Amino acid sequence: MWENHEDLFRIQVTEPNVSVKDVIKKIVRSGNVEDAFYVCDVSDIVKKYKDWKRAMPRIETYYAVKCNAHRLVLETLVAMGSGFDCASKEEIKKILSLGVPPNKIIYAHPTKKLSHLKYAAEVGIEMMTFDNEMELHKVKHMFPTAKLVLRIKYDDPRSNFPLGGKFGANPDTAAKDLLEKAKSLGLEVIGVSFHIGSGNTHLDVYQKAIIASRKVFDMGAELGYQFKLLDIGGGFSGNTGSSINEVGIAVNKFIDQYFPDPSIKIIAEPGQYFVISAFTLVTQIHSKRCLPSQNGSELIRMYYVDISVFNSIIIGLYDLYVKIAPVEEAKGAPVYPSTVWGATCDGSDRVSPETVLLPELAIGDWVAFEEIGAYSLSIASDFNGFELPHVHGIVNRRDWKFLTEAAKRPMSKQKFATGDYPENYLTGLMKPSKFDTNYF
Numbered sequence: 001m002w003e004n005h006e007d008l009f010r011i012q013v014t015e016p017n018v019s020v021k022d023v024i025k026k027i028v029r030s031g032n033v034e035d036a037f038y039v040c041d042v043s044d045i046v047k048k049y050k051d052w053k054r055a056m057p058r059i060e061t062y063y064a065v066k067c068n069a070h071r072l073v074l075e076t077l078v079a080m081g082s083g084f085d086c087a088s089k090e091e092i093k094k095i096l097s098l099g100v101p102p103n104k105i106i107y108a109h110p111t112k113k114l115s116h117l118k119y120a121a122e123v124g125i126e127m128m129t130f131d132n133e134m135e136l137h138k139v140k141h142m143f144p145t146a147k148l149v150l151r152i153k154y155d156d157p158r159s160n161f162p163l164g165g166k167f168g169a170n171p172d173t174a175a176k177d178l179l180e181k182a183k184s185l186g187l188e189v190i191g192v193s194f195h196i197g198s199g200n201t202h203l204d205v206y207q208k209a210i211i212a213s214r215k216v217f218d219m220g221a222e223l224g225y226q227f228k229l230l231d232i233g234g235g236f237s238g239n240t241g242s243s244i245n246e247v248g249i250a251v252n253k254f255i256d257q258y259f260p261d262p263s264i265k266i267i268a269e270p271g272q273y274f275v276i277s278a279f280t281l282v283t284q285i286h287s288k289r290c291l292p293s294q295n296g297s298e299l300i301r302m303y304y305v306d307i308s309v310f311n312s313i314i315i316g317l318y319d320l321y322v323k324i325a326p327v328e329e330a331k332g333a334p335v336y337p338s339t340v341w342g343a344t345c346d347g348s349d350r351v352s353p354e355t356v357l358l359p360e361l362a363i364g365d366w367v368a369f370e371e372i373g374a375y376s377l378s379i380a381s382d383f384n385g386f387e388l389p390h391v392h393g394i395v396n397r398r399d400w401k402f403l404t405e406a407a408k409r410p411m412s413k414q415k416f417a418t419g420d421y422p423e424n425y426l427t428g429l430m431k432p433s434k435f436d437t438n439y440f
Contacts, residue, residue, distance in 0.1 A: 023394050040393045112138070131152075214259065240277045334360075
């Protein structure tokens with residue numbers, strides 16, 4: 001094991017030609033680890049942010065904290081200048097603790113607990129969403145100076161995870177009534193938000209949602225409001241091989257057409273876009289058995305590892321795109337139908353799809369689950385007494401220099417904790433580990 005687990009929580013600076021696979025091989029070949037671990041490639045997050053700004057320069061990112069709240073992720077995005085989408089008191093606390101000013105946070109939960117709403121008022125998180133009349137009365141009572149954003153329902157049922165069944169006011173039948181109620185209560189409404197659903201690839205829905213938002217803007221103007229914010233939500237794909245450029249071309253066109261006024265602030269709430277491909281989960285095979293297939297024509301390899309559907313591979317979130325590969329490649333080796341099972345005693349704890357094709361593996365071999373940065377850490381539990389995987393952060397030297405320089409420009413008068421890294425406003429977590437110069 002590592003001499004000090006803190007080493008696994010510090011960021012490792014590498015040369016630009018060192019890949020995530022190189023890092024993983026170096027770790028497992030050292031013989032010093034047995035437990036599962038993540039590798040977080042901070043440079044991947046940096047690249048995603050730069051890609052976003054090139055593709056949609058007018059649209060500010062407010063990262064959805066619920067997707068992955070690991071400190072490496074948050075501090076990287078703070079340094080890059082992102083805002084944050086928070087959905088609870090604890091998420092707000094976490095982001096404020098990093099020195100983010102309140103005006104860079106949107107409380108993007110249409111239905112809020114009273115104690116959480118009270119806390120938002122106390123710390124000055126003014127911008128928040130609503131989609132029903134009861135919420136307006138709560139805000140009037142708890143935070144009458146809030147700056148409200150009406151969330152309309154406009155999601156695509158074809159998306160992987162539609163959200164309209166739970167949130168959003170109908171823009172045609174409910175929006176005007178809600179705006180009139182807000183006006184009668186003396187509440188300030190500053191704009192409109194929508195979310196077309198996660199994993200959506202149908203760009204025409206953005207056009208329809210933006211048109212609907214434009215109509216609600218006009219409704220507000222008729223009531224005397226001067227809306228100044230449009231929030232186009234999240235759900236942007238960040239898988240390896242995907243590109244934000246196609247979405248950017250479409251969204252830019254629709255924004256320019258229906259919201260040409262540059263004084264209107266446009267934001268989005270990307271979550272998985274930033275983190276899904278930045279994290280790789282690595283685990284060791286500790287047990288194995290072979291069983292005949294149903295027709296008896298071949299053997300099914302059953303591998304057992306120390307992660308589970310309760311702490312790493314969340315059922316329903318990853319079964320569409322999780323990738324499994326041996327750490328040590330076996331190019332040209334025959335592959336066999338295989339299943340990979342989790343560490344717990346739960347019979348449904350299978351961390352692979354029904355079957356996957358893998359080369360012959362042995363106890364002690366390592367496998368990697370790629371593109372697993374979204375929600376895997378946020379929803380994880382220690383069910384059955386199995387520890388959560390540690391996170392090993394890496395960043396190439398070029399991006400490390402960029403981040404430390406970017407972090408010298410704090411977003412407010414409240415500076416970030418400097419730790420013991422000279423002239424660095426990132427916290428002590430974001431610094432090279434003690435084996436920086438000789439490990440990679």
